[in-house]
Amino acid sequence: MEIKDSYYTIEESKVVTVKVNRSNFIAQAFPVESDRDISEVLDNVKKKYYNARHHPFAYRIGLENINFKANDDSEPSGTAGKPILEVIYKFNLTNVLVVVTRYFGGVKLGVGGLRRAYFDAAEECIKSAKIIERFLYENLKLEFEYKFMNGVMKLLEDENVKINKNESDEKVKLNCEVRLLKTNKIKEDLVNITNGTVKISST
Secondary structure: OOOOOEEEEEOOOEEEEEEEOOEEEEEEEEEOOOHHHHHHHHHHHHHHOOOOOEOOEEEEEOOOOOEEEEEOOOOOOOOOHHHHHHHHHHOOEOOEEEEEEEEOOOOOOHHHHHHHHHHHHHHHHHHHOOEEEEEOEEEEEEEEOHHHHHHHHHHHHHOOOEEEEEOOOOOEEEEEEEEHHHHHHHHHHHHHHOOOOOEEEEO
């Protein structure tokens, strides 16, 4: 199975208001990291727009397609949360929460109209956001003899490995940040460069 070590999300929060037949749909997108973030953001949105009746939302977290949710928040089933989630998948995003708050303007939109309005509001919000690619890293602790320093440092530089901490004493001891996809190759190269004497551990 291919290892995934990157994903797309939004750089910062965005808000867009879309008006449909006098109803206002206030779409907000947030970068999130955990379920705890979701609860906190939703509480804040409901406090800010306390006089609105509906705050449907959808989110997706993580690289695996297992942590996602769509919530209609009392709108007719399938008209709000699901189209918002569809937008998240359309842009191939994760670690993102989209909430669309509706202020009713007196004209009923019907099931199809509601669905389109929520989708369009969420889509406009994501379009206005800056989509970025983030990478996953593994932290490695390396320990090796000084005579291998030049070879090891050249490898780390060539592979754009970030050194977070240098704790060298009688031996070179480095804490490094390695892209997940490159970890196995770099470990093999380190073993070859140091004639098998390097000590590698995950931190």
